[in-house]
Amino acid sequence: MQRWNAFRDHIEGLGVTIVTISPDTVAEVAAMKSKQGFGMCMLSDESLAVSTLYNVKHEKAIAGAPGRKIMRPLAIPTAILVDGEGIVRWIDQTDDYRIRSDADRVLDGIKQALPA
Secondary structure (H helix, E strand, O other), X not given: OHHHHHHHHHXXXXXXXXXXXXXXXXXXXXXXXXXXXXXXXXXXXXXOHHHHHOOOEEEEEEEOOOOOOEEEEEEOOEEXXXXXXXOEEEEEEOOOOOOOOOHHHHHHHHHHHOOO
């Protein structure tokens, strides 16, 4: 999240609004946003309904703090560019749920997908 917050001004300068979706609870998302000072829109998808809708749910992810790992469904880290009419214009997704999209790759994808 810190990486996206650092790139937020640049991305929003392209006319794109960042919305993050996390499997954390509403309270956890609010606490993270407040503690880290994130200025982007952060939403909770605790039930993974949005992750299921976009087909980015990973059924057997390992989650938790060191020494307290559990296997549970999580969202596969995915960057999705959706236009104002709800049409998906670009997607970047890693093969490994532990790896996040590279910010420069996402910026390049946005620039290529946006109308000139």
